[in-house]
Structures are given as structure tokens and as C-alpha cells.
Amino acid sequence: MRELNYVPNALAQSLKGRSTRTLGLVVGDVSNPFFTLLARGLEDAATAAGYSVILCNSDDDPKKEKAYLEILARRRVDGLVLTPSQTDPQPVLDWARQSGPVCLVDRPVAGLDFHAAGIDVVRGESLLAAEKLVEHLISHGHKRIAIVNGPPTLATAVDRLNGYRRALTVAGLKVDKRLEREGQFSVESGRETTLELLAKKPAPTAIFATNNQLALGAMLAARDRGLRIPDDLALVTFEDIPHVADVWPFISVAAQAAASMGQEAGRFILERIQRHGAHHAQLKGGGAKDEPLHGRELVLDTELRLRRSCGCASASGGIFP
């Protein structure tokens, strides 16, 4: 009788029950391949558990982020996976307290006691990887190494800057603020700041771009100035562009497992949602794990992939002239 086209209304179900089976995902920009993979990973984890995900692009703008959080809260998403766009921990704390489980991905919020707040964090190892990258540049003989960074409001930018500085210090090179540039994590920003850097009296001989978009911008800048990489300017960065490196093994990177990051974030948030739900609807028997469940932190390994842009010879035979 209801074979004649009946589709249950999930809204009504959600209104009654305490779950929307929906996750909110707020990333800087899905077009950044890193976030693309992250989104895919989360989507897979979510789908497997019967959840859908609402995708939001904050462009790392706290205003946009705020607007999205508001929308997601109204929609009563069961969990939030967020790449925080600012230093202020309040929005995240508020969400955790009022709107439900949160998992921070890619970067934590400086000054946020995620452990106590019951907020999970999944991120890559940034500081150490950055240090290794710069250390490698130093091993190639570079002394004037510049950093093309993202906004200092993002933990990844801060970590990578600290790694950069540490490498210099350890090598006995002095930290020169004039070689430290910050901007957005975008191609345009990378191009502009690199251009500024290259205009300096003694120009840097190597650049550490803190993500792949910035690196792309730096390469554009090098091209603008007629510089060859790595001969005239060496370059290292974070995050591979999927598949591209396989056919064009050129850019040396510290690679993060973006898809895994998304999946792990999914695992965290789903687990937390389960407990959260069990908590709200006081289940009578069964698994009574009622301890508050502190925030966990999962730090994924970052793998150094040295190719040509740093000055190393191409490992692979190279099919291209």
C-alpha cells in the first residue's frame, strides 16, 4: 500500500528524536587539494555510519566561519568537524558546550585546552616536519632562506614558522624577520609575498612555502622574475597535489595523509556522537560509559618527499624532457 511512493520525512524524524544524522564540515577551501581529500575521507566515514555531511568553505575567514557555525547549529548537526580559522577558542568552546561534539582537523586552536573541553583534534605533525624541510634546505648550502607563510592566526602557520626558526637556530643561522612573510594560504598570496621577498637586496636563495597553494604562488613569482627552480631559487613546501607528483616529481614536500585525517576525524566525531546521544537519552542498561571522555589528540605522521625543487637530483628517470 505504501509501495505507491512513500518517502519518510527525515526532518520529522529528527525533530522527534535527538539526531539529524548529519555532520557539519567547515574547511578553509575545498579547492585546496588537501581539504578536498579531507572532505572525501570524512564523507566516506560518515556515509559508512549512515551520516551525511554539509560542506562549508570558510576561506579561513572568522566571519564566514561564524556564519556557518550559526547555520550548522540551527540545523542541529550531530557533530562538527572544523578547521578553525582564528585564535579565539571561544566559538569552539561555545559549540562544544551548547551544540555538541566537535573535532578539530588539520590544526588546533592555540590556547584551547581541548583535553579538558572534550574536543578532539586530528592533525599532522607540522613543527618537526617544517624543521626537517628547512634543515634540508640548509644541508644544500642555503643561508638565506625565506618563509612564505599563511595567517599567523592559524596554528599550522605558527607551528611551521617555529619549525623554520628552530632549524635556522640549530644550524647557527640567524633568524631574520625580513625573510618571514605571512599572508593567506592561497596561490595569490604566495605569489605576492614571494615577489616582495625576491625584490630584496640580497634575495633569498631558498623558500619554504608553508602549503602547496603558497608554493604554487611562489613558483609563479619565480617565473615572473625569470628565476629557475632549483638553480636560482630552491623551494620546499607542505602537502602533495594528489597524483601530480607521480607524473611530475618536482616539488619537494612534507606530505600529510589528508584522506586519513578526514576518516580519523570521522571516527572521533562519530564515537563522540554515540556517547553524547547515550548521555542525553539516558539509556537504561547496556554500555554505561558515562565518564566525560576527554578530548583526544591524534597527530598523524608527515612524510618528507624530496624531489627536485629543493635541489636534489630527480630520483625517478623522468619521462619529461
Add this chain to the structure above:
Amino acid sequence: MRELNYVPNALAQSLKGRSTRTLGLVVGDVSNPFFTLLARGLEDAATAAGYSVILCNSDDDPKKEKAYLEILARRRVDGLVLTPSQTDPQPVLDWARQSGPVCLVDRPVAGLDFHAAGIDVVRGESLLAAEKLVEHLISHGHKRIAIVNGPPTLATAVDRLNGYRRALTVAGLKVDKRLEREGQFSVESGRETTLELLAKKPAPTAIFATNNQLALGAMLAARDRGLRIPDDLALVTFEDIPHVADVWPFISVAAQAAASMGQEAGRFILERIQRHGAHHAQLKGGGAKDEPLHGRELVLDTELRLRRSCGCASASGGIFP
């Protein structure tokens, strides 16, 4: 008084009203840069109009697609933006009749009278662009040109195959089915089928990979066999990988404006939602556009970008050795 933390419940609002202010987006795979940009474009258009988007990856699998459509229908999304994964027009027709506005992106469904069904289509020019690409290979003197294609169930694959055949025919070359390979629109598939092609007695001297993932796979295959591009094997494909071509002007492509496609799809679907809503809730006065509104088709231009993989000399100076 309600400054003390009140968040309206969008579920209840939606349950009462007739709108969820949500769009469903089903693409093959967001990790394909083409779909990434499409998703971003749609998200932008949606957000600007106060809509959110639920992202789904069908992997071009009709089963997964069906499951997602079911979920989206239950969630009562106001509109559906879909890259259809099969030849059967029924699912789409059903959606349009029962669940609301639909906009097909990237590809239509063969045999679907979208115009009559009131279904919009936003796509790139595939056939002609494919023909030009292959025509160009022919102009380089190639006679044995293979096609590495996606599933014949997708309109883009069909169109590109037809464009390929037409170019051959027009040039007086004969169509050789053994040089026509199909599979998935994935890197792995591209690698496998290219490997098969390269194992043939007189191997093809040029390959037309019908999307960038396949092209990446084809390049991997070339590397596997120790072939150089374009010297030993020429290659052309569809869709640029954003920014990469700027720093590595290597792959010759027919480029589509993916982000625009997403935005235009957004415009179409939002407009249709508006009318649809106005239709349901019989508005008393005002703009009485009650004509049924036929399905529209927007075909975006595809731009040929000839670089090196086809055999053309690099236009740009090239910063890489």
C-alpha cells in the same frame, strides 16, 4: 531575554514550512579537481542565497547514487544537483516528479527529454572539443590514435568518443575499435587501459584520455613502459588541474570552467526552487509566472590549451630544466 543562548531549530522551521534551504549535490568524486571546483562553485551560489549543500560522492556507481538520492529525498532537500551515473533516465525523472527541482551538471542523460521534463542541464561542450583535440593530434602526423575513455554509460564519455571518431573519419583515418578503450574515470583505470593499449602490436602513437584522471593514469603507464611524452607517445585530455598547468605547462587539454558550471547550476536550481515553491504555496498576487518552465540547457565553452604533451613546443619559457 533570549540573548541567553537561543538557537532557532531549522528542523522545526522546515517541517512547518515547505523548505529546508538545502541543496543536494551528487558528484562522481570530489577529489577529481573538476568536481572540486564544481562543488565550490555551487556552494558559493548556494550560500549567497542562504542555502546549504549536502555533498555526496557516487563514484559514478548507480547503486551509490541511488542510495544517496534516497537519503536526499528523505531529507527533503529543496533541489538536487546531480552528475548522473547511468543511462537510465528513470531515477532522474522520478526525482523531478516527486522530490522537486533537478539540475544535471557536467553531463545529461542520454534519452532523457530534459526539456519536457523540466530538468535543467549545465554542461561543457564535449563532442566538438574532443574532435578538435584529436584533430590536433592528427595535425601532428599521428595515425594510430587511441582513446582511453570512461564508462560508456556516461554522456560525456559517449560524446567524447563520438568526437574522437568524427575527427578520425573527417581526416580519412579509419576507426579502429581496438584502439578504443573504456573503463572508469579514474587514475587506476587510465593506467590499466593505457598499458593494454601500449602492449598492442603496432602500439598507438598518441592517446586521447577523456578526462584528467585518465590522463594521469596514462602518463603513469607511459612511465611504466619507459615511454617519453610527447616523443614516444603524445597525449591530450580534458580538464586542467587548477594552478598546476600554470607552473607546469605540460598537458594539452580542453579546459572547462568547472566553477562556473557549479555556479550556473546553482542559479538554475535556485530559480527553479523559487518557482516551485511559489507554485506549491499558491501565492495570491505578485509575479504570476505559472507556466511550467521547461528544462533549459546551458552548454559552456571548452577552451583548447595546447601545451607540450601533444607535441607542440612549450609556449612559455619554462622555468624547469
Add this chain to the structure above:
DNA sequence: ATGAAAGCGCTAACAA
């Protein structure tokens, strides 16, 4: 003007 009530489509608790 402000206030009360019905109902959106479900689920869960209860009654028969």
C-alpha cells in the same frame, strides 16, 4: 497590538 491554538510528519509511550 499580543496571545492562544492547530498542525507539519514523525516516534515513543501507553491503552485496548
Add this chain to the structure above:
DNA sequence: TTGTTAGCGCTTTCAT
């Protein structure tokens, strides 16, 4: 077992 009912948080209508 099957049937009825209250209520999730809103919006809209109707009465005050």
C-alpha cells in the same frame, strides 16, 4: 499484537 495519543519546535491563523 494493533491502535491511539502526546509532543518534538516552530509558523500561521485566528481570537482576544
